[in-house]
Amino acid sequence: xxxxxxxxxxxxxxxxxxxxxxxRIFAFTCAAAAFVGVASLGALLVxxxxxxxxxxxxxxxxxxxxxxxxxxxxxxxxxGSVWLLVLTALISFPLSVAAAIHLEEYAPRNWVTxxxxxxxxxxxxxxxxxxxxxxxxxxxxxxRLERSVLSGALTLSLxxxxxxxxxxxxxxxxxxxxxxxxxxxxxxxxxxxxRGQVLPMAxxxxxxxxxxxxxxxxxxxxxxxxxxxxxxxxxTPQSVMDPFTVLPLQIYSWISRPQEExxxxxxxxxxxxxxxxxxxxxxxxxxxxxxxSGG
Amino acid sequence: MGVDLTRKGSRKLxxxxxxxxxFACAAFxxxxxxxxxxxxxxxxxxxxSEVSIVDFLTGTRWEPMxxxxxxxxxxxxxxxxxxxxxxxxxxxxxxxxxxxxxxxYAGARLQAVLKPLLEILAGVxxxxxxxxxxTFITPLLRLVFPGTDIFNAAAxxxxxxxxxxxxxxxxxxxxxxxxxxxxxxxxxxxxxxxxxxxTRVVVPAALSGIIAxxxxxxxxxxxxxxxxxxxxxxxxxxxxNPLESIQTMTAFIVQASMGDTPQxxxxxxxxxxxxxxxxxxxxxxNIVSQWVMARFREEYQ
Numbered sequence: 102x103x104x105x106x107x108x109x110x111x112x113x114x115x116x117x118x119x120x121x122x123x124x125r126i127f128a129f130t131c132a133a134a135a136f137v138g139v140a141s142l143g144a145l146l147v148x149x150x151x152x153x154x155x156x157x158x159x160x161x162x163x164x165x166x167x168x169x170x171x172x173x174x175x176x177x178x179x180x181g182s183v184w185l186l187v188l189t190a191l192i193s194f195p196l197s198v199a200a201a202i203h204l205e206e207y208a209p210r211n212w213v214t215x216x217x218x219x220x221x222x223x224x225x226x227x228x229x230x231x232x233x234x235x236x237x238x239x240x241x242x243x244x245r246l247e248r249s250v251l252s253g254a255l256t257l258s259l260x261x262x263x264x265x266x267x268x269x270x271x272x273x274x275x276x277x278x279x280x281x282x283x284x285x286x287x288x289x290x291x292x293x294x295x296r297g298q299v300l301p302m303a304x305x306x307x308x309x310x311x312x313x314x315x316x317x318x319x320x321x322x323x324x325x326x327x328x329x330x331x332x333x334x335x336x337t338p339q340s341v342m343d344p345f346t347v348l349p350l351q352i353y354s355w356i357s358r359p360q361e362e363x364x365x366x367x368x369x370x371x372x373x374x375x376x377x378x379x380x381x382x383x384x385x386x387x388x389x390x391x392x393x394s395g396g
Numbered sequence: 397m398g399v400d401l402t403r404k405g406s407r408k409l410x411x412x413x414x415x416x417x418x419f420a421c422a423a424f425x426x427x428x429x430x431x432x433x434x435x436x437x438x439x440x441x442x443x444x445s446e447v448s449i450v451d452f453l454t455g456t457r458w459e460p461m462x463x464x465x466x467x468x469x470x471x472x473x474x475x476x477x478x479x480x481x482x483x484x485x486x487x488x489x490x491x492x493x494x495x496x497x498x499x500x501y502a503g504a505r506l507q508a509v510l511k512p513l514l515e516i517l518a519g520v521x522x523x524x525x526x527x528x529x530x531t532f533i534t535p536l537l538r539l540v541f542p543g544t545d546i547f548n549a550a551a552x553x554x555x556x557x558x559x560x561x562x563x564x565x566x567x568x569x570x571x572x573x574x575x576x577x578x579x580x581x582x583x584x585x586x587x588x589x590x591x592x593x594x595t596r597v598v599v600p601a602a603l604s605g606i607i608a609x610x611x612x613x614x615x616x617x618x619x620x621x622x623x624x625x626x627x628x629x630x631x632x633x634x635x636x637n638p639l640e641s642i643q644t645m646t647a648f649i650v651q652a653s654m655g656d657t658p659q660x661x662x663x664x665x666x667x668x669x670x671x672x673x674x675x676x677x678x679x680x681x682n683i684v685s686q687w688v689m690a691r692f693r694e695e696y697q
Binding site for chain 2: 142228234238242
């Protein structure tokens with residue numbers, strides 16, 4: 102018997118009919134709500150592509166920003182984003198994975214561990230602009246790294262580390278304990294178990310989490326404004342101490358110009374940025390699926 | 397024998413070195429928090445030696461750049477709360493209904509399509525939402541309400557609302573899924589319809605997780621920066637009218653750091669005082685969210 106249905110033989114009462122109608126209305130409302138997000142994503146993409154697709158060509162990708170909208174390009178921003186992405190990955194990945202290994206495989210269950218864990222969860226909720234303030238005071242002014250790629254990468258590393266640590270912990274936790282016990286049984290030390298068994302099995306999951314976190318970093322604007330990335334640059338960084346700009350910041354500087362002619366440039370920049378992020382996300386999803394089917 | 401012993405000894409030493417290094421990496425995260433607090437507190441203390449903390453917290457005029465300076469943070473806080481409140485009005489109902497749809501109604505195939513799309517929505521950079529607000533939402537608003545300012549709180553609220561839907565829906569969905577099947581089946585056995593099972597059994601049982609997701613989403617909205625800076629404007633304005641131009645705490649921080657602010661000046665310190673206020677507000681909300689989650693979690697084991 103289906104729920105809300107009257108017993109066999111009796112015709113459904115008005116009360117039951119009303120209940121079923123309410124149920125259908127509710128189901129429809131829930132479905133509609135779930136599609137609001139999808140519909141807005143669609144509207145956003147259409148809006149951006151309609152505005153920017155015509156400005157998207159090779160000259161746009163290889164040209165530097167210019168006062169003249171028709172000559173402007175995103176070369177410096179693209180190069181800056183790649184520099185920042187690579188440096189941030191190099192700094193945050195080893196530190197985060199080590200922290201995750203400590204918390205999952207080494208840490209005793211005491212108040213120190215709990216405090217570190219709570220602290221990481223709280224750091225993940227700190228607004229990105231606060232990391233920018235920290236980067237400004239600590240790296241740009243404190244360590245006198247000035248407005249360099251390195252200041253930006255260090256700031257973004259602090260920003261993404263809590264996210265990478267938590268996803269790495271999840272990946273490590275998913276490794277079955279029987280694997281560890283078997284290795285210990287053969288006389289392996291703790292580090293041998295971690296390096297030889299746990300890490301290789303957890304690595305696809307760790308990499309997926311890392312790529313997703315880094316794709317967030319690539320889209321960040323506010324903390325980089327704080328550490329002094331500039332919106333207008335006519336050269337690409339040659340070293341970690343050079344000034345830099347990134348895609349989202351270049352887009353922001355075009356959006357905030359009063360002249361109409363710069364809006365299509367912003368839209369074209371957004372298309373490039375979204376394409377970059379989707380590629381990273383797709384890569385992460387492929388890795389995740391491969392890890393699932395392999396395990 | 398002797399060789400074996402030293403090897404064991406060095407192995408032991410290596411193991412403990414590795415253990416220490418790993419601990420140092422984990423402990424580093426605590427240093428980050430300490431760094432945030434020290435950096436914000438040091439400059440804020442210097443700020444409050446020049447500006448009275450009472451004026452800061454209760455003043456209704458935020459005019460740090462004017463000849464006659466006023467440092468009342470209320471217009472900025474009200475700006476942030478206006479945007480976050482509006483975003484909440486959009487994201488909370490849509491988020492929870494989507495969560496119910498995904499966990500109670502949608503089949504596996506529909507879920508496989510919808511969930512990655514929501515993840516993408518969460519992954520779109522905030523500067524892109526800002527562009528969308530300025531070029532799509534605001535023109536629409538101006539069609540319906542002709543008096544709307546070009547920069548207005550409503551457009552910012554709408555895009556920030558869209559942005560935090562995935563936070564609400566994915567965390568609420570986790571909470572709904574954690575409700576054991578047996579509870580649902582017991583209610584069905586009593587003749588309840590799916591609507592009744594969802595709203596009177598599953599949602600109440602998952603309420604702590606749902607509320608925690610709400611608070612976390614609002615905290616994200618308060619900390620949101622770029623979309624708000626682009627769409628809501630830079631006019632500190634103590635108002636409840638969402639069609640007016642306002643400034644949020646985050647937008648002020650961006651505006652203040654765009655110009656070259658020399659270290660040690662009052663302008664530089666203002667940035668940290670506002671940053672401290674923002675940090676404490678979001679931290680408070682995050683802690684309440686975790687507390688609700690832990691305190692009211694129903695254990696079904």
